[in-house]
Amino acid sequence: MKTSMIAWIAGVVAVTGLYILGPVLWFNRAEPAILGMPPLYFWFVLIPIVSPAILGAVYLIDRRAGGIGTGVRD
Amino acid sequence: MDPMQIVLGVVLLGVLLVTWLGIQGGTKASRTLEGWVVNNRGMGPVMTWFLLGTEVYTAFTFLGLAGFAYARGGGVFYNVATNDVGYALGFFVLPAVWLLGRRFGFVTQADFISGRYQSRALGIFVAFCTALIMIAYVDLNIEGLGAVISVLLEGRVDLTEAEVLGFVILTLAVFFGGIKGSALQSAVKDILMFVSIATLFVVVPLTYFGDFGTMFQRLATEVPARITMPGPTGKLGLSWFVTTVLLTGFGQWMWPQWFNVAYTGRGPRTLKLQAVFMPFYQLVKVAVITVGFAAILIFASHPVPGNNVVMLLAKLIANIAVFVVVSLLTRPVDTSVTDRFFAAIYTRGAPLAAEPVAARASLAE
Numbered sequence: 001m002k003t004s005m006i007a008w009i010a011g012v013v014a015v016t017g018l019y020i021l022g023p024v025l026w027f028n029r030a031e032p033a034i035l036g037m038p039p040l041y042f043w044f045v046l047i048p049i050v051s052p053a054i055l056g057a058v059y060l061i062d063r064r065a066g067g068i069g070t071g072v073r074d
Numbered sequence: 075m076d077p078m079q080i081v082l083g084v085v086l087l088g089v090l091l092v093t094w095l096g097i098q099g100g101t102k103a104s105r106t107l108e109g110w111v112v113n114n115r116g117m118g119p120v121m122t123w124f125l126l127g128t129e130v131y132t133a134f135t136f137l138g139l140a141g142f143a144y145a146r147g148g149g150v151f152y153n154v155a156t157n158d159v160g161y162a163l164g165f166f167v168l169p170a171v172w173l174l175g176r177r178f179g180f181v182t183q184a185d186f187i188s189g190r191y192q193s194r195a196l197g198i199f200v201a202f203c204t205a206l207i208m209i210a211y212v213d214l215n216i217e218g219l220g221a222v223i224s225v226l227l228e229g230r231v232d233l234t235e236a237e238v239l240g241f242v243i244l245t246l247a248v249f250f251g252g253i254k255g256s257a258l259q260s261a262v263k264d265i266l267m268f269v270s271i272a273t274l275f276v277v278v279p280l281t282y283f284g285d286f287g288t289m290f291q292r293l294a295t296e297v298p299a300r301i302t303m304p305g306p307t308g309k310l311g312l313s314w315f316v317t318t319v320l321l322t323g324f325g326q327w328m329w330p331q332w333f334n335v336a337y338t339g340r341g342p343r344t345l346k347l348q349a350v351f352m353p354f355y356q357l358v359k360v361a362v363i364t365v366g367f368a369a370i371l372i373f374a375s376h377p378v379p380g381n382n383v384v385m386l387l388a389k390l391i392a393n394i395a396v397f398v399v400v401s402l403l404t405r406p407v408d409t410s411v412t413d414r415f416f417a418a419i420y421t422r423g424a425p426l427a428a429e430p431v432a433a434r435a436s437l438a439e
Contacts, residue, residue, distance in 0.1 A: 008166045015162040019155035030298035036287045044151045048356035055350040069169040069342025
């Protein structure tokens with residue numbers, strides 16, 4: 001339970017941090033283009049793809065560590 | 075025959091078919107209160123994904139978000155960030171809510187509050203607030219319906235009549251179909267929405283700019299301030315962005331209609347999988363935002379109302395208007411929202427017997 005909780009908190013911090021810090025630190029600009037896209041636009045295309053990967057990792061850790069409700073069959 | 079009459083005919087047929095699907099598919103499961111409101115806690119990951127998708131992605135996503143991008147610039151990306159923060163949070167919160175719901179028989183947010191705080195009065199107050207919020211939410215979406223019809227038919231149909239008709243259809247679908255009918259309708263609506271948004275996303279840049287690269291290059295060189303923050307209004311800066319994402323992201327599950335999705339899931343695993351896959355939905359928002367940005371250049375010489383941008387572009391590229399309109403009108407209002415409204419009105423026996431200590435203990439199951 002403790003491991004899964006830590007993984008979940010890390011996941012929340014990672015997703016929130018990526019969304020917030022990207023524009024704040026660098027991506028809030030129109031040029032230079034990244035893969036043909038304005039940087040801010042590029043960032044918000046990238047993170048919705050990265051986010052499921054982060055939460056997918058949290059899911060796997062949670063399952064292995066017996067996270068909340070793991071014992072319930074569904 | 076007037077092309078718009080054909081569009082209207084297709085729309086009407088689509089609305090009737092989807093309403094029938096919802097009523098037909100949901101009636102059997104809706105014979106009990108638990109069946110009607112939360113489908114006996116029996117929805118798998120796919121249906122829960124569609125259900126939450128339709129709760130989150132309403133007429134605002136389709137019409138308002140493009141309008142926001144068009145009128146207020148890069149600040150619109152807050153809306154992409156906020157839901158994903160909420161999904162990450164929901165990975166733990168929703169299974170916890172589900173476990174407590176199953177243990178103590180909660181089917182609404184008001185039940186949950188009432189049980190956790192051992193206060194029937196608080197539960198009734200939350201139910202009352204839920205009903206009030208849902209009235210505003212239903213009204214917002216009915217307004218969206220009005221915006222679609224006004225652009226499509228150029229004022230040839232009485233808006234009030236159309237909105238009343240939409241509301242009657244919605245009420246029938248909810249009353250007989252319950253949450254399961256709503257989920258089935260959601261699946262159809264979402265697939266139509268994906269098709270229409272994907273079509274607009276591809277066709278608009280190709281039609282007006284030749285390719286995506288040219289469009290992005292023109293946006294970056296001609297209107298850089300319109301695609302970044304703080305945008306043309308000068309008010310939506312980075313501090314606004316950060317605080318808005320944190321506030322709305324962390325507060326996401328306080329919305330009663332989203333909170334209740336936790337009860338419809340088959341179990342914690344369903345809700346965790348949903349949290350993993352929901353962020354993909356945000357790409358739909360990015361596609362809508364792209365259309366809104368394209369509109370900045372397309373309507374540069376003759377500004378239009380932001381909320382009409384999507385429908386105007388769909389009309390300009392007339393052959394895809396049918397997809398857009400049917401996807402919006404098959405569910406003029408998120409029917410599951412109305413479900414919550416009626417559920418909030420229904421004041422069931424507040425589960426005062428629920429022991430807070432036992433409830434906390436059950437989280438550790």
